[in-house]
Amino acid sequence: MEFDFTTDRYDIRIPSDVLKSTTEPDQRPERSDSSVPESDFSLRAYCSVLYMKPRMQINIRGQKVKTQLISKSLAHITREIYKPSFVKQKIPITFGYNTKSKDQYGIMMYYNNRLIKAYHRVGCQLKVSVLGIGVIGVIECNFLEPTHNKQDFDNTDKYKNAIRNVAGKLGEYCKEIRFKRKKSNPSDNVPVEETEKRPDQNWVQCDECQQWRRLPDGINTEKLPEEWFCYMNPDPQFRSCETMEEPEDSDSEQPTNLKTYKIQ
Structure with a gap:
């Protein structure tokens, strides 16, 4: 088939042979398999970076996509x-x-x-x-x-x-x-x-209000629970979904x- 539904039961992927056959040689520089971004062949990975600032919850085959800021x-x-x-x-x-x-x-x-x-x-x-x-x-x-x-x-x-x-x-x-x-x-x-390297800042999205919260340094976002809510925030100032998102830094x-x- 053109799509791979078996490698990951919660993803829709493009098999490597199909990906190579559908990519024009002049579209990108030569890359090894390890350097091909996952978003090129994984719908889940693509949807995680689809929006510059994600504001909605995306589910693929019954499982939530972990979006990235x-x-x-x-x-x-x-x-x-x-x-x-x-x-x-x-x-x-x-x-x-x-x-x-x-x-x-x-x-x-x-x-x-x-x-x-x-x-x-x-x-x-x-x-x-x-x-x-x-x-x-x-x-x-x-x-x-x-x-x-x-x-x-x-x-x-x-x-x-x-x-x-x-x-x-x-x-x-x-x-x-x-x-x-x-x-x-x-x-x-x-x-x-x-x-x-570690990210300069740690951000996580609330599953209830979809707002992004900045976490204190030292917290590994990879070890956070699958579902995360504002009330879990260590920062008491942004511990409620009623609180507006932390403003962007000015120029x-x-x-x-x-x-x-x-x-x-």
Whole structure:
């Protein structure tokens, strides 16, 4: 069959032979099996990152999908700003390292909160280099036009300019992280790509109100119960579903890439 219903009784998957036959060779760089994102062949994994900020509960074959707040589940998070000339607002870009697998990386491109392109490699990530390995970028591209099947963006000048700009900022982010790491510990020769990482912040979604709650440092979200509710929150300020979600950090509070490596 075209779909695999037996490998995981709670998932719908695309078999590896079908996936290879339906993927055009020029659609993505050559990747090993371990570096192919699970969202490419698993409906459950795809739905977990389908929304930039999930607001509803998704069930597949009778089991709830554990959604991800991907822009806040990364390590060494830094925020950049893209200022295209054809729109008035500033477009935030979040960069950080994947804490689960360094082999799965690229730009997560959303449109009106909905995922259009996942793990799209740009700039230094396309070269034979360790620079950019493990780095995920998250951007909401409401200024672009998605294709009819919502699997890509129209290949316009706006799209090309956006990709070029994101690629440049990605390279600067990677160089800055390396510079800071070398400066803080000159004797450490282990590349940042090879180090074990934990998310800068821990977030969990309430199964009752669907709001996201930030947990204190040190709590492993992987060990939380299958169903989690606001009343389980260690923070008494956000222990009720009646309490509004913690507001997003303002631009002035967001960590930005100061590019100290250039100053140095």
